[in-house]
Amino acid sequence: MRNLLTGLDIGTSKVCALVAEASPDGEVALLGHGAAPCTGLRKGVVVNIDATVEAIRAALDEAEKSSGQRIGSVVVGVAGPHIRGLNSHGIVAVRGGEVGARDVDRVIDAARAVAIPLDRQVLHILPQQFAVDDQEGVREPIGMAGVRLEARIHIVTAAQTYGQNLTKCCERAGITPLEMIFEPLASADAALFPEERELGVALLDIGGGTTDIVVFHAGAVMHTAVLPLGGNHLTSDIAAGIRTPIADAEKLKISYGAATNLIVRREEMVQVPGVGGREPKTIARRMLSDILEPRMEEIFAMAQREIVRSGVADCLASGVVLVGGTALLEGTQELAERIFGVPVRRGLPINLRGLPEELMKPMHTTAAGLILHQSAGRSVGAGMGRYGRWGRLRSRLSDWVRDFF
Ligand SMILES: Nc1ncnc2c1ncn2[C@@H]1O[C@H](COP(=O)(O)OP(=O)(O)OP(=O)(O)O)[C@@H](O)[C@H]1O
Ligand SMILES: [Mg+2]
Known part of the structure; x- marks a missing residue:
């Protein structure tokens, strides 16, 4: 079966869909793309569902035609002034004198245990650095000896209603949104x-x-x-x-x-x-x-x-x-x-190879980054161990959907 990667950037000016394929050795090749002007958003937020659905469908149709693939699901970019980022940190005692994966999970949980209002949903948990005892600036704490583990993290949250509307638009356009990525993180992956x-x-x-x-x-x-x-x-x-x-x-x-x-x-x-x-x-x-x-x-x-x-x-x-x-x-x-x-x-979008000239533009960095995000092992970002490319715990869209209803 082909390993299709699809990214959908629903911007205030345009919707851009990219379809790529990842080979078993991790190479990503672009198969097709589509774009359509969009009038359904204001300041990055959906205000007109019909207009947004129409633009998504038009971009997808074009991407399907040019790639010869049917697109069933996508990774979607998220934006808008309702998105907030905050830094937090947590400390736990290390069990057994050596930091294990469970200790890292516990310290991240401790750090994310900040008051997040009920009407907001966590999009990303991004570890910044760890400290083991007095040793600061640790990136990969697993295996280190110590008694105290500290984590600093960055948390990105979004308004729940935003996710609901975006999900609705995708579903009405006939696709399943797999995951939502804060757009500048995708852009960074493509451009930095x-x-x-x-x-x-x-x-x-x-x-x-x-x-x-x-x-x-x-x-x-x-x-x-x-x-x-x-x-x-x-x-x-x-x-x-x-x-x-x-x-x-x-x-x-x-x-x-x-x-x-x-x-x-x-x-x-x-x-x-x-x-x-x-x-x-x-x-x-x-x-x-x-x-x-x-x-x-x-x-x-x-x-x-x-x-x-x-x-x-x-x-x-x-x-x-x-x-x-x-x-x-x-x-x-x-x-x-x-x-x-x-x-x-x-x-x-220099980090996505094989982009045609017409897509090598600063407005296509988000869509390219959404593709790169899915091609595991092709990280251009700092590896934060198993927390991945942006040092990020996966926050699946299904969690959003489950939380809504
Ligand atoms: N050559 C150019 N010179 C100046 N501005 C330009 C040029 N080309 C495009 N723009 C502007 O870029 C904007 C669109 O950029 P982009 O496609 O990155 O936005 P978007 O992703 O749709 O929106 P957002 O990310 O805010 O939701 C428009 O305001 C457009 O006028
Ligand atoms: Mg944009």
């Missing part, structure tokens, strides 16, 4: 080099509706956050600023937009389509960057606050990596470097 996670890096996924943040240090997730701002806000700002319909504003942003005035020559002019039968007009390109720069600054300033909150802002030797469609906005890297004061690069 292992050394970057070690040395410290902040990944920003600037999509249409939200900006998702994940900060890594010493191979572990130190902080996660979702900002309720993304590329759609840039488009609305242009539409309001130069009084043009959203669709035209979007085209202008993509063709001529710039995140900072620094890269736009004063004399550069661009054509804006006329509204309501009026003649097209010519405006200075600077008008666009004047509108976009403050919004991009706002996004980066908010992101900077989250990075500081991670507690490792001063140790991000690998700087910042930008993914998501808005990372394509010209001048984004330059502006980000000015605000963060560290090197910034644009991330692509």
